[in-house]
Amino acid sequence: MPSQPAPISESGTSGVPKERALKDRGNLFEIASKQFEKAFDAVDLDPDVREILRQPKNELIINFPVRLDDGRYHMLKGYRVQHNNLMGPFKGGLRYHHEANLDEMKALAAWMTYKCALHDIPFGGAKGGIKFNPREHSQDELQRITRRFTHALGSNIGPEWDIPAPDVGTNDRIMVWMMDTFMNVVGYLDKNAVRRVVTGKTIASGGSYGRQEATGMGLVHCISEWAHDENFSLDGCSFTVQGFGNVGSHCARLLAKKGAVMVGVGDWKGYIANPEGINPHKLGEWVNETGSVADYRAAKAISREQFFGLETDIFIPAALELEIGAAEAEALRCKLVAEGANGPTYPEADDIMAKRGIHVIPDILANSGGVVVSYYEWLQNKRSERWDHADVLQRLERRMRRTYAAVRQTASQRGFDWRTACYALGLERLQQCYIERGIFP
Numbered sequence: 001m002p003s004q005p006a007p008i009s010e011s012g013t014s015g016v017p018k019e020r021a022l023k024d025r026g027n028l029f030e031i032a033s034k035q036f037e038k039a040f041d042a043v044d045l046d047p048d049v050r051e052i053l054r055q056p057k058n059e060l061i062i063n064f065p066v067r068l069d070d071g072r073y074h075m076l077k078g079y080r081v082q083h084n085n086l087m088g089p090f091k092g093g094l095r096y097h098h099e100a101n102l103d104e105m106k107a108l109a110a111w112m113t114y115k116c117a118l119h120d121i122p123f124g125g126a127k128g129g130i131k132f133n134p135r136e137h138s139q140d141e142l143q144r145i146t147r148r149f150t151h152a153l154g155s156n157i158g159p160e161w162d163i164p165a166p167d168v169g170t171n172d173r174i175m176v177w178m179m180d181t182f183m184n185v186v187g188y189l190d191k192n193a194v195r196r197v198v199t200g201k202t203i204a205s206g207g208s209y210g211r212q213e214a215t216g217m218g219l220v221h222c223i224s225e226w227a228h229d230e231n232f233s234l235d236g237c238s239f240t241v242q243g244f245g246n247v248g249s250h251c252a253r254l255l256a257k258k259g260a261v262m263v264g265v266g267d268w269k270g271y272i273a274n275p276e277g278i279n280p281h282k283l284g285e286w287v288n289e290t291g292s293v294a295d296y297r298a299a300k301a302i303s304r305e306q307f308f309g310l311e312t313d314i315f316i317p318a319a320l321e322l323e324i325g326a327a328e329a330e331a332l333r334c335k336l337v338a339e340g341a342n343g344p345t346y347p348e349a350d351d352i353m354a355k356r357g358i359h360v361i362p363d364i365l366a367n368s369g370g371v372v373v374s375y376y377e378w379l380q381n382k383r384s385e386r387w388d389h390a391d392v393l394q395r396l397e398r399r400m401r402r403t404y405a406a407v408r409q410t411a412s413q414r415g416f417d418w419r420t421a422c423y424a425l426g427l428e429r430l431q432q433c434y435i436e437r438g439i440f441p
């Protein structure tokens with residue numbers, strides 16, 4: 001059992017920041033690199049392989065104009081970082097966020113390399129984004145921004161080269177606009193053969209059943225494995241979620257199906273709590289109507305500080321990176337942190353949680369269900385097949401449980417913490433491949 005920290009006062013004197021602004025967060029790539037170096041040391045990675053993996057292979061910045069609905073032109077900055085493609089085509093999400101920046105993309109791209117290698121999926125790692133707030137734009141503007149950026153990327157993406165997918169601020173419709181633009185510009189001679197240039201598409205346009213809920217579902221498979229190992233019942237336990245978008249909302253619904261009770265949730269606009277439970281289906285309807293969990297009637301508004309101090313069994317960060325610093329790690333009163341978001345935890349917070357006996361299922365394992373089903377979507381497109389829903393979900397479950405078991409075994413046999421165990425499995429696969437292939441020329 002974790003030790004109980006001091007209760008959180010109404011005025012937020014717990015030391016948990018009211019919000020985490022970009023300037024306060026630090027450089028994500030530098031912070032992520034600390035994690036990578038710790039894992040490189042743990043597996044005694046070859047110095048040449050370290051050098052290769054320390055930096056991404058390609059970093060692309062594109063400034064491009066878009067016509068707004070009122071006729072004005074507006075310049076936007078887009079990124080695509082391709083970290084590594086040793087195991088297969090670059091693969092990674094596309095993010096629309098007003099704080100998107102190159103160092104964030106570099107960290108997120110590297111995490112994708114390690115996530116795919118951990119699962120032994122034949123993809124490398126990439127990440128992209130455009131620096132703007134999608135909430136401030138109409139659907140027509142979003143479509144023009146997406147198409148113009150895809151056009152500017154040109155053959156820097158491709159079905160056997162680099163395959164984007166949805167991430168924060170993007171969705172299946174945006175993926176379909178990307179696919180359609182790519183088909184008409186780069187792949188116009190054989191449109192169907194390039195359908196798999198993006199994954200996470202709508203079903204009608206070549207997406208896979210199960211992709212929408214895949215990341216949340218993969219997370220729940222990990223949580224179920226943890227509960228099984230700990231002899232802990234999910235039925236009747238409590239959980240809190242930060243971020244109620246694709247990952248957070250699906251995870252909440254699936255946990256509720258197992259009898260777990262959501263007692264707190266928050267997003268970009270605010271945090272709410274109800275010790276009696278918040279129905280994630282009804283909350284989802286509210287979020288669809290209003291764009292946020294804030295002001296939901298069947299719960300009371302709380303501050304970010306209070307949210308982090310809520311007593312709960314499981315905490316699921318499913319918003320942005322670097323949300324759990326030292327103060328949050330001290331404030332948490334939970335047994336398990338299951339990282340739905342990429343990179344939510346600072347290295348010092350990891351140490352504090354370990355000391356306090358809080359278990360952590362690390363991001364590259366916990367949120368990997370999305371890339372697993374993206375891989376299935378890519379395979380279905382390549383083979384002109386459509387797998388039924390149950391088939392996709394069964395394959396996802398089998399793969400998540402298999403990888404979870406491999407991490408469990410690596411951690412216990414080699415005395416690694418779970419994050420290091422996840423990296424170790426991925427890094428050793430990458431290293432083996434470099435040793436066999438050598439560096440050209």
Ligand code: NAD
Pocket residue numbers: 166167168169170215242243244245246247248266267268269318319320321340341342367368370371
């Ligand atoms: P999303 O855009 O659907 O949802 C993001 C959620 O985070 C929203 O509820 C938003 O309001 C909230 N949020 C944004 N800023 C916040 C802030 N400052 N404080 C609190 N909440 C805030 O995005 P998503 O696809 O659900 O992705 C969430 C996380 O999961 C990201 O870290 C993403 O990289 C990661 N992830 C997503 C997938 C996927 O398949 N979508 C796969 C793997 C990892």
